[in-house]
Amino acid sequence: MTSDGGVGALAARRARDVTLLREAEQLAAPHQPPAHPRPVVLLPANHRALTPVPPAAREAFRRHLRLQLTRAFAEPLEQNAPAPPADADDPEGPAADSADLAVGPMLGAACGTCGGACCTAGGTHAFLKAASLVRVRRELASDGMPAPSAAEIEARYLDALPTAHYQDSCVFHASAGCTLPRTLRSNLCNRYLCGGLTQLTRTTAARGEHAAFVAAVDDGHLLRLALVTPAGAQPITGFAAPAVTPVSATLTAAPTPASPAASPATPPP
Numbered sequence: 001m002t003s004d005g006g007v008g009a010l011a012a013r014r015a016r017d018v019t020l021l022r023e024a025e026q027l028a029a030p031h032q033p034p035a036h037p038r039p040v041v042l043l044p045a046n047h048r049a050l051t052p053v054p055p056a057a058r059e060a061f062r063r064h065l066r067l068q069l070t071r072a073f074a075e076p077l078e079q080n081a082p083a084p085p086a087d088a089d090d091p092e093g094p095a096a097d098s099a100d101l102a103v104g105p106m107l108g109a110a111c112g113t114c115g116g117a118c119c120t121a122g123g124t125h126a127f128l129k130a131a132s133l134v135r136v137r138r139e140l141a142s143d144g145m146p147a148p149s150a151a152e153i154e155a156r157y158l159d160a161l162p163t164a165h166y167q168d169s170c171v172f173h174a175s176a177g178c179t180l181p182r183t184l185r186s187n188l189c190n191r192y193l194c195g196g197l198t199q200l201t202r203t204t205a206a207r208g209e210h211a212a213f214v215a216a217v218d219d220g221h222l223l224r225l226a227l228v229t230p231a232g233a234q235p236i237t238g239f240a241a242p243a244v245t246p247v248s249a250t251l252t253a254a255p256t257p258a259s260p261a262a263s264p265a266t267p268p269p
């Protein structure tokens, strides 16, 4: 049952989103093609500061990875086995199995505008579980190379750790996005769509056009606005946004045709 306080908070949030959407629509209006105005979609926004990855966070990730690798290597590698299912408790987004090849780059551009708000939940585990590492192990072995050992896979992950990341976010969440190559990201990171991305895919699919304005917002402020297409993000500037940490336009949860949804992109376990 939802408390009155919960209902009130939800109503306040909806009212805030209506106001922010209206603001974003007004800012996008001069950039709209008159004949076919593009939809405007709200996304969350990462606005954390960059900070050195703490040694304790590195060590916590190493311990987590080693435990999951032990589980992933508990069985012999079956080269021709079907792809393993996603981790059982991965809350994958509803559009995670989109087959539209134009959608991936557009969603990646949207995630770049957001800056990886969902990656803040990656902590020191990066959503990596044994099922993901079984898949990583199989993919690395299928490149015609000798099957990698657990130590070799561990080294790949540790080598990918950045020097600095967003404070209290995933250990791989750095200024230019996720520092892990897509192959090494968790199944969840490669498939997740947040609510805003889901709305973006549905809205553009319904219109049959892969172009939309996305507005990254946080706590009542519109921080970034961009036109996103399969070619990338074109930032809309010239409005007074609060000072925030700049983020790269190449973000993490950038979905690809091969692994359509992000995860970024990626969501809380």
Ligand code: SF4
Pocket (backbone or CB within 6 Å): 043, 044, 110, 111, 112, 114, 115, 116, 117, 118, 119, 192, 193, 194, 195, 196, 197, 251, 253, 262, 263, 264, 265, 266
């Ligand atoms: S999936 Fe993550 S990075 Fe992408 S827009 Fe949503 S919260 Fe931001």
Ligand code: SF4
Pocket (backbone or CB within 6 Å): 116, 118, 119, 120, 121, 122, 126, 127, 170, 171, 172, 173, 174, 177, 178, 179, 180, 185, 186, 189, 252, 253, 263, 264, 265, 266
């Ligand atoms: S996609 Fe985000 S949560 Fe996943 S490993 Fe990369 S930075 Fe971490």
